Amino acid sequence: MLTLGIETSCDETAVALVREGREVLADVVSTQIDIHRRWGGVVPELASRNHVMQLFPVMQEALSRAQVTLDAVDEIAVTSGPGLQGALLVGVQAAKSMALAKGRPLIGVNHLEGHLLAARLMAERPEPPFFGLVVSGGHTTLYEVAAFGQYRRLGTTRDDAAGEAYDKVARVLGLPYPGGVPIDQLAQNGDPKAHRFPRAMPAPDEVDWSFSGLKTAVLHHVQKHGAPQGQALADVCASFQEAVADSLTQKMINAVKRSSTKQVVMCGGVAANSRLRQLAQERCAENGLRLFLPSVKLCTDNGAMIAVAGYEAFRRGVTSPLSLDADPSWRLA
Numbered sequence: 425m426l427t428l429g430i431e432t433s434c435d436e437t438a439v440a441l442v443r444e445g446r447e448v449l450a451d452v453v454s455t456q457i458d459i460h461r462r463w464g465g466v467v468p469e470l471a472s473r474n475h476v477m478q479l480f481p482v483m484q485e486a487l488s489r490a491q492v493t494l495d496a497v498d499e500i501a502v503t504s505g506p507g508l509q510g511a512l513l514v515g516v517q518a519a520k521s522m523a524l525a526k527g528r529p530l531i532g533v534n535h536l537e538g539h540l541l542a543a544r545l546m547a548e549r550p551e552p553p554f555f556g557l558v559v560s561g562g563h564t565t566l567y568e569v570a571a572f573g574q575y576r577r578l579g580t581t582r583d584d585a586a587g588e589a590y591d592k593v594a595r596v597l598g599l600p601y602p603g604g605v606p607i608d609q610l611a612q613n614g615d616p617k618a619h620r621f622p623r624a625m626p627a628p629d630e631v632d633w634s635f636s637g638l639k640t641a642v643l644h645h646v647q648k649h650g651a652p653q654g655q656a657l658a659d660v661c662a663s664f665q666e667a668v669a670d671s672l673t674q675k676m677i678n679a680v681k682r683s684s685t686k687q688v689v690m691c692g693g694v695a696a697n698s699r700l701r702q703l704a705q706e707r708c709a710e711n712g713l714r715l716f717l718p719s720v721k722l723c724t725d726n727g728a729m730i731a732v733a734g735y736e737a738f739r740r741g742v743t744s745p746l747s748l749d750a751d752p753s754w755r756l757a
């Protein structure tokens with residue numbers, strides 16, 4: 425079974441070919457970051473127009489790297505939500521056209537299910553039941569995955585997503601968009617104990633996060649002391665990063681260790697963060713939990729994760745009609 429996975433929910437145009445839901449033959453990602461950076465965030469109209477231009481070249485590149493033609497594809501999976509409406513529609517319309525032309529099944533995939541199932545592409549992969557923390561540009565949510573297709577939301581952020589906090593703090597510090605990578609890099613040379621930024625722990629027993637207070641604390645620091653430079657900037661980045669990694673891992677582990685299920689997946693763009701990866705590994709080990717952490721490439725948006733989620737959906741009999749529409753606010757659970 426060869427699955428074509430298409431992802432256009434935000435600012436990455438991505439296409440992958442995955443065999444039997446685990447062997448990645450090609451995984452091509454074309455990022456639009458340079459187009460959006462000058463605006464300090466993703467401009468929906470520009471995102472859609474660039475998907476229109478990029479999608480078929482990216483697809484041709486994926487087919488060429490996999491050394492197959494479209495005729496070899498057995499099923500077509502596409503992100504149909506959540507995300508930017510116009511951006512999603514480009515991928516959905518292309519997928520529908522190919523499904524119709526080639527007479528192949530079409531599967532609309534939830535982008536967050538894609539992030540969670542990226543872990544299925546690891547050499548040692550999780551089998552349900554497991555927990556999954558999606559930490560990305562738009563989400564910070566812990567799910568319980570009873571089986572493929574059965575997701576229960578245990579907790580989420582009350583305000584900003586972790587990635588959103590990274591991007592907003594980067595802007596306050598005068599760093600480029602998106603802020604995750606520059607802050608992560610600067611933090612390598614900073615002291616995480618230089619500043620004790622707040623870890624909001626709303627209702628200690630609940631699995632909810634909050635990052636707006638942390639973002640405001642960095643803003644107040646800059647307003648009080650001026651924009652940090654050099655070592656001072658590295659220290660602010662490291663201290664901010666420590667606060668994010670601390671609150672994410674602490675709440676995740678508190679929730680998971682109460683259960684008899686001892687497996688947890690961490691995924692989404694922020695799961696590419698070096699300190700978060702390190703702290704999650706340490707704390708999961710200390711608490712007897714098995715952590716599945718996809719590679720950095722599989723944490724950020726890609727088509728392979730959409731192909732895997734589509735493959736698993738098809739195996740349990742789920743397909744989408746050719747009237748499939750984009751659903752910008754599709755909730756996974």
Ligand SMILES: Nc1ncnc2c1ncn2[C@@H]1O[C@H](COP(=O)(O)OP(=O)(O)OP(=O)(O)O)[C@@H](O)[C@H]1O
Pocket residue numbers: 433434435506507535539559560561562563586587588590591602603604605608692693694695696697698723724725
């Ligand atoms: N090394 C890193 N450290 C911290 N954050 C990072 C890192 N790399 C990327 N990010 C953040 O990850 C986010 C992008 O992740 P992703 O592509 O999954 O988000 P998205 O697809 O836009 O949102 P969602 O998946 O919620 O729809 C951005 O906010 C970016 O700053």
Ligand SMILES: [Mg+2]
Pocket residue numbers: 535539560561692693724725
């Ligand atoms: Mg994403």
